[in-house]
Amino acid sequence: MTKTTDHSRTLVLPLSSRQEWCWEWDRCYDGPYPSAVSLDCSTALRLLGPLDTGALRDAFAEVTLHHDALRLRLDGDRDLIAGVVRPQQTLSETPLPLEEAELPDVPPALLVDLSTRPFPVTERLGRADLLRAAPDHHILLTSFHHLVFDAASHHVFLRDLAGAYNSRVPGGAGGAGGAGEADGTAPRPAFSYLDLVRAENTPRSLEERALRLTERARLLRAYGSGDLLPGRTPGPPALRHRYDEEPFELSARRTGQLLHAARAARVSLYSLLAAAFATALGRHFGRDRLILSTPSHGRLRPEHHSAIGDFANMVQIPLDLSHGGGRGMLRHAHEAVREAAAAVDLPYGRLAETVLGRSGTDGFFRYALAHAELRLHGVTGWALDPQGDDAFPMHGLRTDVLPMHQDFSRLTYATRQSSDAAAATLSLSLTMTPDGRLTGALRHETTYHGPHTAHSVLNHLQEHLTALATPSGA
DSSP, X not given: OOOOOOOOTTOEEEOOHHHHHHHHHHTTBOSSSXXXXXXXXXXXXXXXXXXXXXXXXXXXXXXXXXXGGGGEEEESXXXXXXXXXXXXXXXXXXXXXXXXXXOOSOHHHHHHHXXXXXXXXXXXXXXXXXXXXXXXXXXXXXXXXTTSOOHHHHHHHHHHHHHHHHTTSTTOOOOTTOHHHHTTSOOOOOOOHHHHHHHHTSHHHHHHHHHHHHHHHHHHHHTTTTOOOOOSSSSOOOSBOOEEEEEEEEOHHHHHHHHHHHHHHTOOHHHHHHHHHHHHHHHHHTOSEEEEEEEEOOOOSGGGGGXXXXXXXXXXXXXXXXXXXXXXXXXXXXXXXXXXXXTTTSOHHHHHHHHHOOOTTOOOOTTTTOSEEEEEESSSSSSOOOOOGGGSOOTTOEEEEEOOOOOOTTOBBSSHHHHHHHHHOEEEEEEEOTTSOEEEEEEEETTTSOHHHHHHHHHHHHHHHHHHHSTTTO
């Protein structure tokens, strides 16, 4: 587990560079903070069998004490937090409480309700409920704000919780160090999320990062950051949007050809797809420069992989389409992707503020610096490889993670700037399936980028990928 740090309750720290992008995004939605329910990370773990609730309570306390990020809270007046451009945070000395309640006959509705309740952000940024359906049937529902939790944190949390629980029940394997020590492997490196925040805020780090941020902002402006893609609707879009998706799928044979083309050009599959997607967008909109955006997991050091916290950030990939559609464009995209990955530690809010300016205390939407988003799942790269749920067995119990579905279609944007950026950004999400196919969809706002735009862009993308898949196309 990560090490427990001995800090005063009055210790006040700024947000990390990774937390800042989440804070900006959170403030893009209307209503009292935190109305953006999409920014919490909830897990529903079903526990079947004779549960030792005391051991689970102690295990949960141990995990939250070892992972500093789970005890962070925003510093300041709760009623004024929403208007603060960059809040500070403090560390609680006590673990998160584990509440217990009976599970009603309609659990899905309750789980969604519990997982979307606003956080008392000046008290804590997480909560946990142990729901009892029967003596041998429980659901552990944990919800953490994205400020202190990212996608990779789910597995770390459940693995460490299982290790701590097993060390407390008769016959359970494991020890206080968690799964790493239980199976005889070397203990995971000690790490404190607060150390990451401190390291980012030394005078030398701040000075070096400010120089890099200025150069990055200059590059993004040169590629049209803030110059939105034109849409069909005249005037500004409404503050509440409707989204639709156009499916996109490649056969296993075509996907294999693209993987071969990427290897031949010595680029990643993501770089190849970025080049093709940008080219398709350029053809439809008549642009020779575009910026793609993607979330990066941001876990750059080995010890980050055993830590809980928000390490992710939005990174921007500026692409110049004058390189043509062949190998030259692939190499250009590959270098742009590498440079974007190296900028993952630049605070998103400050970067957006430098490029776009700020109107009052308005937050920046997560895609505000880019024209389109490209995500690729199931392939090593931007997202950490998923790990099986069976990696955290709890002694005497059968555990499985229940799917959590939340409806975000009714969210309303708080400002015109956020609304514009959200509507104008096209988002292509692709997944590599176990049978070797690329499948996904292009998400678009229905009145700004209607189905005609989506169909046109995907047709151009299909044509370009077909060309790349042939020996002469790369």
